[in-house]
Structure formats: structure tokens, C-alpha cells
Amino acid sequence: MSSGGNTTTVYGGDEISAIILDPGSYNTRIGYAGDDFPKVTTSSFYGQVGNGKRIFGEDINVPRENCEIKPILKDSIITDWDAAIDQYKYYFEDTLKVDYKDQPVLITEPIWTELPYRQKLIETFYETFDFAGLYLAKAPTCISFQQGRPNCLVVDLGHDTVSVTPVIDGICLIKNSMRTNYGGRFLNDEIKDFVKSRDPKIAVEPTYKIKTKTPTVYPDPAEYTVKKTIPTTTESFNKFQQQRIWHEFKETALEVPERKLNSTNPQQALSIKEFYSQDSQKRLFEFPTGQSITLGLERFQFAESIFDPKIYKFSDENIAKAYPPNNGEIKISSHYNEYRPLKRIRKPESNQSTPAPGEGDDSSEKIRGLSHLITHTLSTIDIDLRASVAHNIIVTGGVSLIPQLIERLYNELSNSNPGLKIRLHAVGNSSERVNQAWIGGSVLASLGTFHQMWVTKHEYNEAGADRILNQRFR
Template identity: 30%
Template sequence: MAQALNSSVEPTNIYGGDEVSALVLDPGFTNTRAGFAGEDVPKSVIPSHYGLVGDGDARKLVYGDNAIHTPMSNLEIKNPIGRDGTVEDWDAAAKVWEYAITSRLTNFKPTHPSKNGLNDDAKDIDAEMEGVEDNERPLEENPLLLTETAWNPAKSREKAIEIAMESWGCPAFWLARNSVLAAFAAGKASALVIDIGATNISVTPIHDGLILKKGIQKSPLAGNWLSSQIRTLFNSPDTKVDLIPHFMVAKKTAVDAGAPAQATYHNFAIPPTSSYRSLQEERVLTEFKESVVQVWPGPGRLSSGTAQGTTNEDFAKSQPGRVFEMPNGSNQLWGVDRFKVGEGMWDEKAALPVPGEPAVTKSQTIPEMIKAAVASVDMDLRVNLLQNVVVTGGTTLTNGFTDRLVSELQQAYPGARVKIQAAGLTSERRFGSWIGGSILGSLGTFHQMWIAKKEYDEFGPNVVEKRCK
């Protein structure tokens, strides 16, 4: 049996198409990003959540912001991505990804000729067109570059190329690690990539474009965990806040800070599902994270003492607060509590207890993950990694994050020259791995790297393990 070539050997079945038309697909837990290689930002950004509407065999899937945010009594919200950032439901994932591509980047399938109003006798057409739509493939003209997590299992990698080649008809395919692409987006071939999204923090050492796998560190203390910390804060007796999502509020009246809400609520005959409400509550929590939550910038931790005999928390209390208005109109001033919700990412003792969830451990905090990742690589590489720390992911946009990261790195490596690369633009930070894929997919020298359809047909799905390291 023929053996697949590894990534260091030039394949004989080189894809010879126009690499400018390549599509880059970057799926995540919150959003799925898609766009053409060579562009600055993805043109298609849709929620990774999808909806199930109806009962029994009549249930159908709906996608996009409008579909999943419209309150309906029988709308169940699902997500094909699991808590570790890998795909759990491949059928749903393929449909969400296809929607991300076809809704903005390529055309939808044309209307059936029997239904476009241009044909009188539809019976013959129905007979002729039977089975044709099933054979149509949305990406027959576009090579596809798909991103993945650094810990994506082999079976998932093979499933990805199988969908691309067999279901979508891609002429060529490539699978790239999102941490490597984030480094490329920052102009680095070697870097220590700190990526914090919705489900995971990952710290990944990269050397010459390859992941040093023994150094990969991941932790669940990411955006969703931060939301759980805010929920705990809202439920505490001192800062009791009713988490009312937008869809429940019919009318509201402005009130003073700390005053009870004066709002009229929608009365649903059949209330929306709990999964729908949970998604809408998460939208409110995201607004709170973006506008209120702040990371204590350092030096030291929030609970650390100062030379004046006080603590950093005492100093934080003296800082001006931030006001946040809930969807029902109630609002209050948030002082030191806005620092507390994110402190557990750096100090396990500061994490607020979440019912039903295990306590945060020291090894899950960002400083310890960085130390473990750096310690796992050869001594000769450590200096270079610390001089090329790349920060990416939406949760790293939390106010004060990079300042705290600099402080922690300087404390952990006092004699080293530490340099952090954190994109200033929000889009570049959120879409770091997609931008790296866009750069890679548009390179003229990359065309020889694609796994061509002919090569896939010859070696099967496991060719991706040999070629995409």
C-alpha cells in the first residue's frame, strides 16, 4: 500500500488551483469565522450556537443571530463545540460551518427550476432534477484551510478532511493549529502563544512554526468561567442582582443607581426554553465583562500588601467605580468587585466558589501555566520564547489584562527580557488565528502544501496526520 508523504516532503499531486480563492474557516465555541485568504478580517462571523425548532421528525436546525435570538417557545439552543474546544457533534458542526460559508462568501444553492416561476410543466423537471441537489457541493471551486486546537484528536482531524473532501467537494484542504496561526498573524515563527477564548486558556510554545507538544498547557479559566464568576457575584447577598435578559423586558423606566427596577415584562404563554434563556443571559454577562470587569494590573496580586501597610484591594476600593445598567433598567456602581471576578485567573485563592464546579487549582492559573510551558522546552529556546509572547483571544481584551501579564512575567522571570505582542485592534485580537490562516493561505509558496483531492483519494483520511503536523 502506498505511504502518505510527511509534511517535509513535497507531494507529487500538487494542487494547481488559484490559492487566492482559498477559504479560511476558524470555528470557535462562541463564533465561527470564515473568509477568503488574503483579506484582513473574516467577512462571515456567525454564532457557533444553533437552534432546534419543532418536535419529533419535524425538527429543523436554524442558524445565525436572528434565528437563535428570536424568542420562541420550542427553540432549543445547542452548540456542536464541547467545553474543551473540540467538536462533539460533527453533523451539526458541518451544517453550521457550511452556513457560515454559504451565507456570506459563496452563493446559496439556486432555486429549484420547478419553483422559480419560469417553468409551466414542473412534473418533468421534478423527475429530471431528482437527486441533483443532493449531489451539489458548496465548495467545489475553493480550497479550504481549517483551524483546530493544539490538542485536537486524530479522529477529529480525519473527520474534518472527510467532510471537506466528500461532503463539500473541496479540491484541496489544509488543517492548521490555531496557536501557530496566531503566531503567524503576529509575524512570529517562534513564540509563546497565550490564547484565551470562551472555553479554554491555552499556553503553547512554538518553534519554527511547529508546536512543542509536551509544552501545551490548557485550563478552563476562560470566558465562560469568567461568566460563572459574575453569576456568583450577582447572587451574593452584598451585591444581589437579578439577571434579566433583554428579551423579557417590554418597557423600562430610568431609575437612580441602587434603586429597584421599574420595568414591564413580557408575558409568554409558553416560556422560552432554559437553553434559550441561558444564551440570552450570557449576552448580558458578555456586556458586563466588556464594560465593567477589570483585571488588577499589578504589581502583585489584589490581596497583596503594600509598603504603606495596606493592601492592593484597599487601593482598588479608592478607584472610581463603573456603572452598569441591566436590561430592566436597574443599575449600580461597581467598585472593587469588578476586580475580584477575574482575579482567580491569576490567584487560585481569589476565585469565587461556583456551585457544582470543582475548586480552581494553582496549576490552572495563567502564571503557573506559563511557567510549566516554558520549563518544558529546552533551555536554549526559553529566552526566545519569552521575547516573543503572543496574546490572542477575545477574553484577553478584558481591561488591564496585558498590564497584569507583563507584571506576572517580570515577577516570574526577573532577569529575562520579556516582550509581549498584543494586537491593539479588537478585531486582530479576536480573529488572530483566522488572520494567520488568511496570511498562510494567500502565500504563493503555500500552494504546494495543500492536500489535493487526488492525494486524499489515494491515501484516505489519515493523510491529514502525515501532512498537517
């Protein structure tokens, strides 16, 4: 790959074989630009055995003595740099056989990354891997490219966070964006708290421990036997395996109710709860022990907490402390000017009916659910862009796959914003929806005109980190 200044030559993504790296809090995705899906989708956790060796991928689910399971990222930001480097090197060299000298890398990043983190990320990649070129792309920008919508509102329901980001001409409006921690991990902790506080008769054991089991339904006790030959595992390993149970619970049992469960009218609230407690609404969830529990209203209450995080009250105070009240506002220092729309003369008889910031969106509350986050974000966007953005709301992330979530969100947004034509875009293919940021990066890096966007190590050293980050990686 040439590092010269000749930008007249157009290269396609298949000619340079760029690498796309999409680090997420739950999964990390790696693959080639131009592909439809990543070659590697691996856990963003790793196992560390007693001799210091690190284990990645599905191997971390194999029980071993003295093997600690640790996270690599939190809120999509790398927290364990040594483990991250080892993991990326493992997949770059052993799986993808990357030729660093001839292949550039595009790395997706969340909108809330600070300047020191971005500097460390770039320096680490240049020094450790010596890629031919590098580019940092905001995840919402990649998602907008994947959908082919330069002006949109990206609603990302991830594992650690839920974020709402306006994207205008491919540039993220960070000052108008919002983020909360009421995402997939929040739902997992609700399920864990519910099961553990309900009854000690509910046996929760990881799959690797079970030798035989007999199907039973709670309140009947679980009937199973445990393997005797398994090694003595660590507490972190057992917790990680239990998290997989809560994750499966969330994916298979939850469903968003059509109407709010917390109605201000007591009689209406009672009728709603009675409706969702009917036998036709009940589902069974089977634990690895073979014991099943019947879920009626509870499975709707868990899903309802996406829209109203206050609806579930934690029994375990330690879990409750992990989720302090959050209204979604992001405080981040930005060193560059964001997109500024052309100022137009506004007519005094404007009929926009979206509530102004601080009105009609429960802004007095310290906690904002999904609909309130989106409504508040729309109200802060320039009035000339608001209609275009409201017409292109992209819903993505694994949590968005919960049944009936899109329908409920559309109804609430339409009621909250009567002056706007709301249109939601959610990809029907579940694999595509959870990989949207990676796919967008693949589309972006495979464009022939993107060749001039790569930044080489020589250019980085010559121009300096500040200039590259502020002017090139927007």
C-alpha cells in the same frame, strides 16, 4: 484547482479563493484567504425548533416557542457534528456561494485534538462538501504567521480555555504546551454566581422581555414592565440570553488590578483592598431592566481570577463542580516527532535564571493562573530557544482585551523570569486580536508557495489518513 504533482507553478491566494474556517467555542469565523477579516462571524450555538429545523446566526436571538439553544463546539472541538455540517453548509452555499470543485478549505484546529477526531473531521469534509483541497492548521501556528514570528509563545485567552503554546519554525511544541479552563466562560460563571447570590432584589431579565424601564440604582428595586405578547420560550433560550448579559458585564466592567489582591502580608492586603474600594475605582453596570449595580473591589476580583483562579469562592456548588483544580498539563498522544533543536555544547557557567520545571511556579499547587502557566512553559523549553521565545510572547483572544491585563502580565513575568528579556505582543485593534487565528490562516493560505500544501481527496484516499495527518498536517 489542479490536483497534479506540478509544484513549479505558483498560485496566489486571490487566484484560488481558498476558504478559511476558524471554529471557536464562542464564535465561528469564515471567509476568503487574502482578506483582512472574515466575511462571516457567527455564534457557535444554534437554535432547534420543534420540527427539527436548525437556526443559525443572529436569528437564534429571536424568541420562539419550543426553540432549544445548543452548542456546536466545546473547547474548540466539534461535539454536534450534524449541526456543524448544517451551519457550515448554510454559510458556504447561501452566504459565500462556494464552488467546492474549485476552492480548497483551510481549517484551524486547537493543539489538543486527538487522532480519531482529526480523521473524522477530514473524512466529513471530503465526503460532505467535496472541496478541491483541504489543510488542517494549528491555531497557534496561524497566529504566529499573522504576527510574522516563526519562533514565539502563543498565549490564547479564549471563551472555554486558556492555552500557552510554544511555536518553533511554525511547528507547535505540544508536549511543552499547557491549557486550563479558567477563560471567558469561567469569568461569566463568576459574575453569574455573584449577582444571583447577592440579593434577589437584583432583577436579571433578558432584553427581549423588557417593554419599558425606569433607571434605578441598587438597593432600589428595579422598575420595569414585561412584554405580554412574547412567545413562551425554553429554559435553554433564557439561559443563553442571560449569558449575553454576563458577557457584556465582563467586557464593560472588569479591570485587572496592578498588584495582587491576595497578599501574604495582612496589612498590605488590607491597604490594597481599601485602594480598590475607593469611589474613584467604582463603576456602574446597568442590567436590561434599567437597574444598575455599583461595582468596586468586585470588578477587580473577577479579573484577578485570571491570574489567581482560587481568589473567588463560588456560592453555587453546581457551578464550582464545573471547574475542578487544573494545573494546565495536557495529556495527548502524539503520533509524530515534534521539532527537535540542534544540540549544542552548553557552558557550565550558564547564567539562565528561569526557574527549572517544578521550581518557583507554584507547581505544588493544583491550580495555575496565567502567569504560572507561562512561566512553567518557558522553563520546559530548550535553553537554546528560551530567550527567543520569551522575546516573542503573543497574547491573543477576547479575554486579553480586559483593561490592564497586558501590563500586569508583563510585570509578573519579568519578576518571575529575571534572566530573560520578556516582550509581549498584543495587537491594539480589538477586532484583529479576536480574529488573529483566522487572519493567520488567511495569510498562510494566500502565500503562493502554499499551493503545494493542499491535500486533495484523491491524495488522501491514496496515501491514507494516518500518513496525511502525521506528515502533512503538522
